[in-house]
Amino acid sequence: MNETMPQTRIRSEVTDWGAPRSAPVAILTRGWATGLIRGGLAFAVMVALGQVVAFAVNLGQARDVSAGKLGLVYFGWFHHATVTTHLTPSIDGVHGGAAASGGAGLTADVGLAAMLGTFLAIALLYKGGRLVADRAGGGGVARVLHGMKVAPAYAIPAFAVTGLVGIDMPIPPNGLVAGSLQVRPWDPSWLVLPLLIAVVAGAAGGLRSARHELLSRDPLGRRAAGAMAGGLRMFVLGLVLSFAGLLVLAAVRPGATRTYFSTITGPPAGQKAMNIAHHVLLLPNQAMWVLVPAMGGCDGLHGGGVSASFLCYSRFPTTVVVNPEGLASGAPVVRADFGPAPSGYRLFLLVPALSVVLGGRYAARRRARLKWEAAGMGAASGVVFALLVVVGSWFASVSAGLSSQTAGIPNASILIGPGVLVAGLLALAWGVLGGGLGGWLGGRKFPPRAKLPEPSGLRMRRTVGAGRPGGPDPRG
Numbered sequence: 001m002n003e004t005m006p007q008t009r010i011r012s013e014v015t016d017w018g019a020p021r022s023a024p025v026a027i028l029t030r031g032w033a034t035g036l037i038r039g040g041l042a043f044a045v046m047v048a049l050g051q052v053v054a055f056a057v058n059l060g061q062a063r064d065v066s067a068g069k070l071g072l073v074y075f076g077w078f079h080h081a082t083v084t085t086h087l088t089p090s091i092d093g094v095h096g097g098a099a100a101s102g103g104a105g106l107t108a109d110v111g112l113a114a115m116l117g118t119f120l121a122i123a124l125l126y127k128g129g130r131l132v133a134d135r136a137g138g139g140g141v142a143r144v145l146h147g148m149k150v151a152p153a154y155a156i157p158a159f160a161v162t163g164l165v166g167i168d169m170p171i172p173p174n175g176l177v178a179g180s181l182q183v184r185p186w187d188p189s190w191l192v193l194p195l196l197i198a199v200v201a202g203a204a205g206g207l208r209s210a211r212h213e214l215l216s217r218d219p220l221g222r223r224a225a226g227a228m229a230g231g232l233r234m235f236v237l238g239l240v241l242s243f244a245g246l247l248v249l250a251a252v253r254p255g256a257t258r259t260y261f262s263t264i265t266g267p268p269a270g271q272k273a274m275n276i277a278h279h280v281l282l283l284p285n286q287a288m289w290v291l292v293p294a295m296g297g298c299d300g301l302h303g304g305g306v307s308a309s310f311l312c313y314s315r316f317p318t319t320v321v322v323n324p325e326g327l328a329s330g331a332p333v334v335r336a337d338f339g340p341a342p343s344g345y346r347l348f349l350l351v352p353a354l355s356v357v358l359g360g361r362y363a364a365r366r367r368a369r370l371k372w373e374a375a376g377m378g379a380a381s382g383v384v385f386a387l388l389v390v391v392g393s394w395f396a397s398v399s400a401g402l403s404s405q406t407a408g409i410p411n412a413s414i415l416i417g418p419g420v421l422v423a424g425l426l427a428l429a430w431g432v433l434g435g436g437l438g439g440w441l442g443g444r445k446f447p448p449r450a451k452l453p454e455p456s457g458l459r460m461r462r463t464v465g466a467g468r469p470g471g472p473d474p475r476g
Helices: 004-013 024-029 032-058 067-077 115-136 140-164 189-209 211-217 219-252 254-265 269-281 283-295 343-367 371-396 420-442 456-465
Strands: 082-089 106-111 167-170 177-183 299-303 306-311 316-322 334-339 398-403 412-418
Touching (some): 032 140, 032 189, 032 269, 067 082, 067 140, 067 167, 140 189, 189 211, 219 283, 283 343, 283 420, 343 420, 371 412, 371 420
Antiparallel strands (some): 106 398, 167 177, 316 334, 398 412
């Protein structure tokens, strides 16, 4: 009786993906010091990045803008947090267009994510969560929970800034609009969105810390890890190939490329640094706006009783005219002519095709052991890919709650960017079918079924007989 009880206790503690189960007290108490330090460090890095962008803005003509407060605004815009923008037309590029237009204009609660900054935040929080989990130890679930401990020190300071620091400043001169930027005190979006990003990234880091238990002891965990790795590879390849397609298009159409870059870096000369900094931060957004139409979806404007597409294979812009004075008069701010995309643009179909096939192949070769498992893992990677496309499409979009006293401009909530729901459905179809094909290609040399374990007596006879002349060959 005394000999069996310790063994029973040991067996009861061997749970949680095959690793020793962590006591609830240990899960609650361990890792907080490291989590607070790493979360605070990530917050400091992202605030510093915002200050760098604000400094680039102040290299131009915006000397009257507070770089410190503007840097905090950019921190919010790395996370799609809301910034209230009061807009009036900047007549002839003169700052102070509000006075020129008699105060007419538009108020917009704008949410956007400069996704290069978002990806940097995710990388920092992922590494921080993995470090917390490595130091705190425990089983798989415990490590995921430990990884989340970077979130409070990252999100709470951002929320506190909105209540303790009054942010209300003029928009830097830009030749299009004038007005002011304001952050509402204790804005929930400044807490919820950074917190969600930190929780998910930290949990992913904790999951990465538990990879040995996942891969060595649990077949289901190994397959899930392969699907996640394959889906992430599909998403990253999709963004990279979309950007590469833009570079190829720039080389094929040098005239349009010169016009594009002259718009970004053109007069007024003092705004060149600001425009370049913004463009670099928005490169992943641009790639996302290409990836969804490449799959067959559309970029467009949705909300306020309007649903209008402006970039897809069936509706392609041929001419675009910007009219900033429309803010005051109620006339359209942007006018464009559309037609079907030229046939050469169908080559962008290669972007999702290559992404999902290569991603499914990567998942199968990394984690699969059998043929059926390889194809299934590739298809499951497509589900992960679809989820990432949905999240990426929302982050790449611009959301705005509009209100105006100007006749002809109704109050509305709009979303400008890839159609999120359609993008997710298209990504699911591309990912499951193409990922399954890639998984099959990657697992062609795998055995069709697992080998049955050899009886121990036969294995022993083969081992003994292998040492005698004329004995059985140990290779079978």
